Amino acid sequence: MQLQVMNSPFNQEQAELLNRLLPTLTDSQKVWLSGYLAATQSGSASVPAAPEAPVAGAVAQANVKPVSKDVTILYGSQTGNAQSLAEKSGKTLEERGYKVTVSSMSDFKPNNLKKVENLLIVVSTHGEGDPPDNALSFHEFLHGKRAPKLDDLRFSVLSLGDSSYEFFCQTGKEFDQRLEDLGGTRLYPRIDCDLDFDEPAAEWIEGVYAGLSEVQSASVESASAVAAAPAVESAYSRTNPFKAEVLENLNLNGRGSNKETRHVELSLEGSGLTYEPGDSLGVYPENDPELVELVLETTKWDGNQTVTVNKEEITLKEALSKKLEITVLTKPLIEKAAQLSSNEELKALVVPEKVNELKSYIDGRDLIDLLRDFGPWNVSAQDFVAILRKMPSRLYSISSSLAANPEEVHLTIGAVRYETHGRKRNGVASILTAERLQPGDTLPVYVQNNQNFKLPENPDTPIIMVGPGTGVAPFRSFMQEREEIGAEGKSWMFFGDQHFVTDFLYQTEWQKWLKDGVLTKMDVAFSRDTEDKVYVQHRMKEHSKELFEWLEQGAVVYICGDEKHMAHDVHQTLIDIIEKEGGLSREKAESYLADMQQTKRYQRDVY
Numbered sequence: 001m002q003l004q005v006m007n008s009p010f011n012q013e014q015a016e017l018l019n020r021l022l023p024t025l026t027d028s029q030k031v032w033l034s035g036y037l038a039a040t041q042s043g044s045a046s047v048p049a050a051p052e053a054p055v056a057g058a059v060a061q062a063n064v065k066p067v068s069k070d071v072t073i074l075y076g077s078q079t080g081n082a083q084s085l086a087e088k089s090g091k092t093l094e095e096r097g098y099k100v101t102v103s104s105m106s107d108f109k110p111n112n113l114k115k116v117e118n119l120l121i122v123v124s125t126h127g128e129g130d131p132p133d134n135a136l137s138f139h140e141f142l143h144g145k146r147a148p149k150l151d152d153l154r155f156s157v158l159s160l161g162d163s164s165y166e167f168f169c170q171t172g173k174e175f176d177q178r179l180e181d182l183g184g185t186r187l188y189p190r191i192d193c194d195l196d197f198d199e200p201a202a203e204w205i206e207g208v209y210a211g212l213s214e215v216q217s218a219s220v221e222s223a224s225a226v227a228a229a230p231a232v233e234s235a236y237s238r239t240n241p242f243k244a245e246v247l248e249n250l251n252l253n254g255r256g257s258n259k260e261t262r263h264v265e266l267s268l269e270g271s272g273l274t275y276e277p278g279d280s281l282g283v284y285p286e287n288d289p290e291l292v293e294l295v296l297e298t299t300k301w302d303g304n305q306t307v308t309v310n311k312e313e314i315t316l317k318e319a320l321s322k323k324l325e326i327t328v329l330t331k332p333l334i335e336k337a338a339q340l341s342s343n344e345e346l347k348a349l350v351v352p353e354k355v356n357e358l359k360s361y362i363d364g365r366d367l368i369d370l371l372r373d374f375g376p377w378n379v380s381a382q383d384f385v386a387i388l389r390k391m392p393s394r395l396y397s398i399s400s401s402l403a404a405n406p407e408e409v410h411l412t413i414g415a416v417r418y419e420t421h422g423r424k425r426n427g428v429a430s431i432l433t434a435e436r437l438q439p440g441d442t443l444p445v446y447v448q449n450n451q452n453f454k455l456p457e458n459p460d461t462p463i464i465m466v467g468p469g470t471g472v473a474p475f476r477s478f479m480q481e482r483e484e485i486g487a488e489g490k491s492w493m494f495f496g497d498q499h500f501v502t503d504f505l506y507q508t509e510w511q512k513w514l515k516d517g518v519l520t521k522m523d524v525a526f527s528r529d530t531e532d533k534v535y536v537q538h539r540m541k542e543h544s545k546e547l548f549e550w551l552e553q554g555a556v557v558y559i560c561g562d563e564k565h566m567a568h569d570v571h572q573t574l575i576d577i578i579e580k581e582g583g584l585s586r587e588k589a590e591s592y593l594a595d596m597q598q599t600k601r602y603q604r605d606v607y
Helices: 012-024 027-041 081-095 110-115 133-142 170-181 198-215 289-299 316-323 331-340 344-349 352-362 367-373 381-385 428-436 469-485 507-516 536-542 544-552 563-582 586-598
Strands: 070-076 099-104 118-124 154-160 191-193 242-251 261-267 280-283 306-309 312-315 394-397 408-414 417-420 423-426 442-448 463-466 491-497 521-526 556-561 602-606
Touching: 070 081, 070 133, 081 099, 081 118, 081 154, 081 198, 110 133, 118 170, 133 170, 133 586, 154 170, 154 198, 191 198, 261 428, 280 408, 289 316, 289 367, 306 316, 306 381, 312 316, 316 381, 331 344, 331 352, 331 367, 344 352, 394 408, 394 428, 394 469, 408 428, 408 469, 423 428, 463 469, 463 544, 469 491, 469 507, 469 556, 491 536, 521 536, 536 544, 536 563, 544 563, 556 563, 563 586, 563 602, 586 602
Parallel strands: 070 099, 070 118, 118 154, 154 191, 463 491, 463 556, 491 521, 556 602
Antiparallel strands: 242 261, 242 442, 261 408, 280 394, 280 442, 306 312, 417 423
16 A cells, blocks of 8 residues: 555655555554554653564554553552552552552452453562461462463562562462463563562563553553653652651660660651551661671771672772671572682582572571681672672561650660570661660661551550560550540550569550550560460460450450461460350351451551
């Protein structure tokens, strides 16, 4: 078909050029060109890359029905990271012309999955490879017999994890594989994020957008989706922390205690940062100066030499002190170190057959162990720091109410000290707090919202709180908030620690709340004060009849603290109580608690 000048807006020269070009174009090139012209007509400055070959399944005719621009983003989140990334991704796609629904997996009706064409999963991995609490039911459904065939589904998975754990990003990997097994097609390959997730998450959403654009290439409408500027974030965030001044730093434990628990008060004045009870504060600590000196001494590197870390030129000493993680070994780090080293033992440790030996070596060791065990290291400091991961932030449950403490935030931090492999070890942030942080110093912080651990909207709702040790932190914020708003609902606190005399954290505050009626009931368990160790779950069983009555009255149960032991034992105790007092079978008791979790009447902040 020849373009006639008299029937077109083109001059003779333009018509001749088009007549030479058009017969040489493939179908996919013609589709791309039509989309590009539509985009430029609408004012877009964003030009999609021309496909090298037709996309699988792409339609060649311009009159084919457009692919849906509806996108569903489901998140599974324990601390709030996955939720915030899901919401951020949703805003990005909305700005580019997509209709986006963002939902917690626990709020999504699994039967609607069959109706979804574009699905994005953002999920963290919890504990030993487990899904977060609000992902459990959806994960179970998808991996069960009732899961539907999803031949029309396009999907992508963003997985969050910590590479120092054996089952790194396991939940995301399971979702990704299962969606493929059910017939889904990937919009973009799964990305597994370590603790430093900002850059890979940004790469993922751009890849997803490109994937969505490709499958819509047959639609003029889709080609005109314009890349808008990203939403403006608040001044201070995870990537731009606020330097909060330390107002107070006290040891909550009495003289002679086996523990050291710091109460830290920080000023948020001028930051604009706000938070709600149940949220966490992210803290960027500094490594122990003694440990940094040990690294320099072991490697013989000059601490004053300049290295580049994340495109920033700083001294090696500053990089090791403030920018890089040196207290934890991970499998990826060992593998990269083996590539830099000529040590045959180290190279042998990373072969697939030695996975158990590698796991055993990593456990409880740090960078000093690696440097000493497999030295000397005939590499430059720059090459070595390039394999270290960025210093991750530490999340702490906030132990104050903003309403009760304007422009302040309080933390409750237990000092971590232990010995392993012949050396004394310290927690990075906790020992910074315990030994080196003074009033007047500053600490880089940001607020981590956690919608999975929140007070009931109705202040008349009864609440039951279980928080031994530093797990008391969010419940102090709960009580301060309920006192401020004059909440009428009943409240019951279960607290435990080692000794009554030295380890009753915030004792005078709890007693005052009891006296004033802000707190209805409190039961305590001090494990080292009796011949037989007594824990919070024992106190719960002692009051099983009344506790079940509270559940029947609609009480919300909160647990904060150690997941592997305390939270597991409390979970089983709740099932025991429901089974006994409700006269239910074990299966129905488990279902009762699962329903509570589904309706947000059972919430956990565990670590």
